[in-house]
Amino acid sequence: MDLLQLRYFQTVARYEHISRAAEELRVAQPSLSRAIARLEADLGAALFDRQGRRIRLNQYGVIFLRHVDRALSELDDGRRAVREARDTGLGRVSVASETLLTITPLLGSFRTAHPRADVRLFQSNVQEMDRQLRAREVDFCVASQPLSGANFEAVELDREEVLLAVPRGHRLDGRESVTIREIADEPFVTTRVGHWQRALLDRLFASEGLTPLVSCEGDEPAASQDMISAGLGIGLIPAVSRKVGSHSRVPVAWVRVAAPDCLRVLTLVWNRDTHLSEAALKFREFTTGRPFVTHHLPEPDRE
Known part of the structure; x- marks a missing residue:
């Protein structure tokens, strides 16, 4: 052979x-x-x-x-x-994330601190990230859902509230909070099965013995806010989306969800059997050795 x-x-x-x-x-x-x-x-x-x-x-x-x-x-x-021994740089670090919006500021800060590092970024759902880690195609995954494997290690980076975004002028516009049962008949804009937003939506509804009404689903979480603004439905959006990039200007109203676990938990996951370059080691140290910078929302309000 x-x-x-x-x-x-x-x-x-x-x-x-x-x-x-x-x-x-x-x-x-x-x-x-x-x-x-x-x-x-x-x-x-x-x-x-x-x-x-x-x-x-x-x-x-x-x-x-x-x-x-x-x-x-x-x-x-x-x-x-x-x-890595041949090259003069730090080598390559490969990172997979479910959404690029979350990871971009972190990678930008890392490149500023380590300009000789070769950074590669992949957008993957949870099933693909699991496969990429097992196949050693990436060094790290920044995941919003649990990744389990005998050789996987994980460090929690951040947990943030997930809010309900509704179109301006919607019946819920101006509400401080809502329960799951109050939105049981509302059409939802969300991601396909396999993405964290869909997993959270299904879990919150299942806890009340309900099934969400999905009016629009896709593969790009960052597009949800635009579709909600256009009146295609309501949706669960992390607080960071209000303050990052162009989406801070997308006109939607924000409402809290009265559920204790309406959160996104971000973890850095790696396969401990994978060889890590100097760049990858520095990325892990950079990421886990400092607070994960996200823009939290103190109080929902209208924009």
Whole structure:
């Protein structure tokens, strides 16, 4: 077996789909199938169960994948270590976040403090962040939902209140607070399943035995405030959104939600088995060694 076969196997095992794996690897499907067949012949065991055009990783494949992931990760860490020793900079730090609005000020401050660091930023939902950490594709995730893994470590960065944003002139405009039952029939603008805003909305309604009415859902949390302002519904928005960037000028009214856990908790999560460059170590120290700067809202009011 060779390194290329192992990378082919890893990708096919992730997708359990030859054509999708071939597309990502940019190789012809027949060539990929032959490479997997040669690997299985070398091992003396089939790694996938095949049913027509569908394939599924079998028990031997699961065992082998665990070792392949570890071996390829070690090789990738070795390459990074060599690059860092060769380069004059601090190396690279890769960060994934559910929304870019939250992480941008932090990364900007870090780059100012460490201009030689190479910073890479990814926008990912919670499922993708979990995969990226396990595959060691990123060094850190700034997550608003729990990420669990045997090798994951996390530090809480901040917790802030989440408010209800409503269009100006809405019946709730001017209210100090509302209960979940008072907004049970209101259409909500929110994110798709997998994002923290949707998870919070579903959890708050489930605690009252209710299901939210979703009128609009998307993948970009920062767009919710614009859609609420346009009258497409109401939505849960973190307090920081009132004060950061252009959204501070989007005309909506703000109301508190009478629920004790209507909060967003931000954590910095990393895989302790991942090699961290000097830049990544400095980012962790920079992020966890100082208060996480967000713009909190003291009292809801009209803007």
